[in-house]
Amino acid sequence: MSPITDAERDLELTERMIAPDGVRIPNPQLDGYVRGIDFPTLRDLHRDMVVLRRIDAEGVALQRQGQLGLWAPCNGQEAAQIGTARALDPQDFVFPSYRETGLMYVRGAQPGDYVRMWRGEEGAAYDPAALRIAPLQIIIGAQTLHAVGYALGIRHEGADEVAVTYFGDGATSQGDVNEAMVFASSFRAPVVFVCQNNHWAISEPVGLQSPFPLAGRAPGFGIPSLRVDGNDVLACLAAMRWALEHARSGKGPAYLEAVTYRMGPHTTADDPKRYRDDAELEKWRRLDPIARLEAHLRAAGELPQDHLDAVQAQADETARDMRAACLGMVTRPALTVFDRVYAEPHSGLERERAEYAAYLSTFEEA
Amino acid sequence: MAQLTLGKALNAGLRQAMRDDDRVVLLGEDIGTLGGVFRITDGLLEEFGAQRVIDTPLAESGIIGTSVGLAFRGYRPVVEIQFDGFIYPAFDQIVSQVAKLHYRTQGSVKMPITIRVPWAGGIGAAEHHSESPEAYFVHTAGLRVVAVSDPQDAYRCLRQAIASDDPVLFFEPKRLYHHKGEVDLASPLADAPPLGLAKVVRRGADATVIAYGAMVRTALDAAEAAEDEGISLEVIDLRSLSPVDYETVNASVRRTGRVVVAHEASREAGVGAEIIAGITEFCFEYLESAPLRVTGHDIPYPPAKLEKFHLPDLDRILDAVDRVLDRPSSISGVKGAQL
Numbered sequence: 136m137s138p139i140t141d142a143e144r145d146l147e148l149t150e151r152m153i154a155p156d157g158v159r160i161p162n163p164q165l166d167g168y169v170r171g172i173d174f175p176t177l178r179d180l181h182r183d184m185v186v187l188r189r190i191d192a193e194g195v196a197l198q199r200q201g202q203l204g205l206w207a208p209c210n211g212q213e214a215a216q217i218g219t220a221r222a223l224d225p226q227d228f229v230f231p232s233y234r235e236t237g238l239m240y241v242r243g244a245q246p247g248d249y250v251r252m253w254r255g256e257e258g259a260a261y262d263p264a265a266l267r268i269a270p271l272q273i274i275i276g277a278q279t280l281h282a283v284g285y286a287l288g289i290r291h292e293g294a295d296e297v298a299v300t301y302f303g304d305g306a307t308s309q310g311d312v313n314e315a316m317v318f319a320s321s322f323r324a325p326v327v328f329v330c331q332n333n334h335w336a337i338s339e340p341v342g343l344q345s346p347f348p349l350a351g352r353a354p355g356f357g358i359p360s361l362r363v364d365g366n367d368v369l370a371c372l373a374a375m376r377w378a379l380e381h382a383r384s385g386k387g388p389a390y391l392e393a394v395t396y397r398m399g400p401h402t403t404a405d406d407p408k409r410y411r412d413d414a415e416l417e418k419w420r421r422l423d424p425i426a427r428l429e430a431h432l433r434a435a436g437e438l439p440q441d442h443l444d445a446v447q448a449q450a451d452e453t454a455r456d457m458r459a460a461c462l463g464m465v466t467r468p469a470l471t472v473f474d475r476v477y478a479e480p481h482s483g484l485e486r487e488r489a490e491y492a493a494y495l496s497t498f499e500e501a
Numbered sequence: 502m503a504q505l506t507l508g509k510a511l512n513a514g515l516r517q518a519m520r521d522d523d524r525v526v527l528l529g530e531d532i533g534t535l536g537g538v539f540r541i542t543d544g545l546l547e548e549f550g551a552q553r554v555i556d557t558p559l560a561e562s563g564i565i566g567t568s569v570g571l572a573f574r575g576y577r578p579v580v581e582i583q584f585d586g587f588i589y590p591a592f593d594q595i596v597s598q599v600a601k602l603h604y605r606t607q608g609s610v611k612m613p614i615t616i617r618v619p620w621a622g623g624i625g626a627a628e629h630h631s632e633s634p635e636a637y638f639v640h641t642a643g644l645r646v647v648a649v650s651d652p653q654d655a656y657r658c659l660r661q662a663i664a665s666d667d668p669v670l671f672f673e674p675k676r677l678y679h680h681k682g683e684v685d686l687a688s689p690l691a692d693a694p695p696l697g698l699a700k701v702v703r704r705g706a707d708a709t710v711i712a713y714g715a716m717v718r719t720a721l722d723a724a725e726a727a728e729d730e731g732i733s734l735e736v737i738d739l740r741s742l743s744p745v746d747y748e749t750v751n752a753s754v755r756r757t758g759r760v761v762v763a764h765e766a767s768r769e770a771g772v773g774a775e776i777i778a779g780i781t782e783f784c785f786e787y788l789e790s791a792p793l794r795v796t797g798h799d800i801p802y803p804p805a806k807l808e809k810f811h812l813p814d815l816d817r818i819l820d821a822v823d824r825v826l827d828r829p830s831s832i833s834g835v836k837g838a839q840l
Binding site for chain 2: 298478
């Protein structure tokens with residue numbers, strides 16, 4: 136894989152199945168992985184992306200209205216998230232970063248799960264065992280090692296499962312991500328690395344993390360990789376199926392770089408206008424993943440209005456449920472801050488809890 | 502009963518824990534074929550195989566991070582950090598991941614990881630091989646911190662740490678790896694004092710010396726020397742640094758009224774400061790004099806030829822004992838605490 140010297144060509148050097156204008160392009164490497172994908176299935180993927188974008192917009196709105204402390208938008212990354220997540224088997228276990236809202240949606244998150252952590256009610260947003268997703272990870276890249284450890288357990292047991300980890304382009308500079316690839320490769324762990332290269336790590340462009348395509352690093356660890364158009368949901372699905380099949384068949388880890396773009400801020404706390412120009416944003420707007428699939432379906436006469444209406448209704452209902460769940464949350468009582476610090480009794484913490492309980496009781500008596 | 506070195510007792514403890522529970526897996530650098538640089542894992546690869554005794558790549562964060570993933574999967578990883586000073590690259594995984602996941606998930610994810618650390622000085626080692634990082638971990642909620650000082654405790658406490666559903670930082674004084682003692686390998690773990698309790702290792706009436714790890718031996722030597730001068734010292738082996746067993750500590754201080762805390766780690770914001778703050782809070786009216794610390798200096802760990810000037814020794818402990826007893830120190834001439 137040659138270095139990218141021209142940022143304009145960045146997206147051209149990716150595997151693709153549907154062109155930005157919606158035309159299906161043959162891809163000998165990936166076509167075999169989507170033979171069973173018919174138009175109803177493509178419409179399901181379209182629905183997922185539309186609902187996800189609505190969930191994301193609601194998250195931003197709730198933050199702006201003071202209901203959430205923070206939100207990490209994924210607008211623009213719908214294809215990368217939905218395409219890869221729809222390839223997973225139910226038993227696979229995922230270690231995400233904080234931006235994988237689409238993954239949560241695909242795995243059946245409840246309305247409150249999207250906001251519980253960002254609202255500050257709990258450290259983890261959902262029950263990891265129920266969604267088979269580890270808690271959202273804020274420390275950049277730390278979760279990649281957890282996925283490898285989990286995969287060591289899978290390999291130890293000979294189980295038919297794969298561990299998957301998601302991270303961003305910025306995370307590839309972290310020691311943990313590189314250590315994760317060393318461990319995964321050395322132990323042939325059944326793990327799939329999914330790098331969503333959204334081009335910006337807060338204000339730092341991907342070129343600061345690497346002047347080379349990030350997928351080009353994995354082969355240096357002995358890990359096969361694919362660089363896929365992250366705004367092409369079909370290509371993301373196909374590539375993820377390839378990666379999962381590779382890992383599941385005992386060949387060891389696989390690596391995907393989904394080249395996409397974060398249309399909004401890194402989180403609701405930053406202002407992308409300070410670090411990137413409108414022309415770049417406009418270029419990526421023309422590559423919108425939802426518009427691309429719609430163009431493909433429309434050209435084939437497979438985008439009926441009743442589908443669009445139903446999808447919009449589902450998106451609105453999901454956002455409504457999410458808002459209701461958010462506003463309906465009841466903050467736990469004060470003394471629960473001491474709960475579950477330890478699994479077993481800890482005399483120091485118990486003393487501290489008792490002290491605080493005594494202090495609080497002076498207010499109750501007043 | 503068997504006469505075992507502390508190192509052999511740890512080896513026996515690991516072996517028994519692995520026989521008791523096949524979810525116990527070991528990870529670390531050189532722990533397999535070599536049996537660890539201190540041979541604590543000697544022979545375990547032969548008995549349990551490479552899937553349970555995992556020689557890892559040389560990456561401390563990687564070792565702890567993969568252990569987190571194994572714990573997610575239901576395993577009970579026991580990690581060897583090769584030397585105390587090598588734990589810092591793993592610091593984030595320990596304090597941000599291992600310590601917090603149980604809390605973040607409201608208890609649905611357990612982190613029963615034991616992190617064994619060959620620890621502290623006195624063996625003339627190279628740079629970064631003799632550090633005392635325990636205070637960092639005591640300061641982190643969600644972790645338990647244990648420091649052993651004799652073979653019997655090493656054998657039992659290691660098994661208790663592995664059996665605990667909480668993560669445990671398990672500090673092993675390198676200086677005592679060859680220290681021998683009686684070990685009861687047969688008695689059930691349930692009969693052992695629970696993890697988290699301190700132990701009075703010598704009874705005395707005039708002052709309490711609180712120590713842990715290799716400093717327990719030094720404190721006992723000091724107590725023996727003090728007896729020649731007619732001073733009766735009580736010595737407490739703290740054993741657990743988080744939580745601290747203040748019941749045992751307070752009971753002693755209330756009888757003696759005078760306290761010296763001794764540890765190898767640097768003084769500022771160290772474990773000794775915490776213990777003395779606790780004692781002051783709980784036992785203020787029983788104190789006859791200001792409690793004193795005898796610690797390593799607030800310096801980077803010095804080169805091997807100079808470490809004897811850094812580490813508390815018998816004389817520095819006795820000097821502090823004189824001062825808490827309001828006797829002019831026979832060494833420094835100082836009486837009581839001085840600013």
